[in-house]
Amino acid sequence: MNIFTKNSLLIGIITSILVVGCGGPPQNNPLLTNAEQAYQKAEKDSMVVLKAPVALKEAEEALEQSQQIWKEKGDEDLVEHYAYIAQQKTKIAQETAKLNAAQDAVERAEAERKQVLLEARRADAIAAERRAENAMSQLEQERKEAERARKEASELADRLSEMEARQSERGMVLTLSDVLFDFDSSNLKSGANRVVSELANFLREYPDRTVQIEGFTDSVGSAEYNKDLSQRRADALQQALIQAGIAGNRIKTIGYGEEYPVATNMNEAGRQQNRRVEIIISDKNGVVSQRTE
Incomplete structure (x- = not known):
């Protein structure tokens, strides 16, 4: 091997080493x-x-x-x-x-x-x-x-007590004797003015109240006549209240005649009790319970 060949081989080896040494690891x-x-x-x-x-x-x-x-x-x-x-x-x-x-x-x-x-x-x-x-x-x-x-x-109780009304199953009842009327007549006597005035004042004080006026007689005379008389007396009291300023639709009247006596008709004392007018005061709704006896 000549010198040139040896040198070429050496250069190749050195180059290879340099290439490997400069490359390093992957990038x-x-x-x-x-x-x-x-x-x-x-x-x-x-x-x-x-x-x-x-x-x-x-x-x-x-x-x-x-x-x-x-x-x-x-x-x-x-x-x-x-x-x-x-x-x-x-x-x-x-x-x-x-x-x-x-x-x-x-x-x-x-x-x-x-x-x-x-x-x-x-x-x-x-x-x-x-x-x-x-x-x-x-x-x-x-x-x-x-x-x-x-x-x-x-107040109502006190007022009615002043008017001498009494409590009943139908409510407060004011009983007026026949002394308010002439005998066998439906004309009111002058003494009735006080009763009418008191009743009218009461109805004005309690405008939600109404009254039912019921007339009664004793058993003397015919039943038909007595019924008519009791009705006329109830109506007379109604008219007196209307004249005192009370509306007529607040006053109802019924004549029972000799029905529903409160005493005997065998003597004058009993008959006088049966000759009466009852005024029933309604409840606060203006309702008056009907009579059953």
Whole structure:
């Protein structure tokens, strides 16, 4: 082998060594590249940054460790190991962010639900308070009405007592003897003016009351005549009240004649009791119970 050939061979060996020595490791590692891309995507996601900062920091640390080993041309297995860890930590950060966001949404919904319940309870409480106030107002109104009714009943009783009315099953009854009329006549005597005046004043004081005037006679004479006489006497008293200013529709008259005696007709004392006019005062609704006996 000549010198030229030897030199060429030497140059070739040296060139090969130089090429190998200057090339170094490959320019990138696919696993590390994927880990870097995944982290960059997560780092730009505001939800991940806000909701999973710790997990994202752990992914960053693992990625930096992989990058450092790569730069230092260290063990490729370690590069890929930490790149894998970084990639998994990034996924964990993303999932943690989703979980925390969902948990926050649940907490917000729960807070809103509690607020709605609180407002509903408050509304119920207000409604209940108003119902209680209305009930109290109603009770107070009823109490006042009862007090007015009691007072009115007391005043009515006193007024009727002054008129010498008596209580009966049909209500208060004012009995007038036949001394208000001439014998065998339906003409009112002058002494009846006081009774008419008192009765008219009473009806003016209690405009919701009406009266029913019932005429009665003894058994002397025919039943037909007595019935007519009792009716005329009741009508005479009605006309006197109308002249005193009482509306005619508040005064009803009935002539019973010799029916419903209150004493015997066998003597004058009994017959005098049977010759009478009864005035029945209505209830507060203007109703007079009908006679049954």
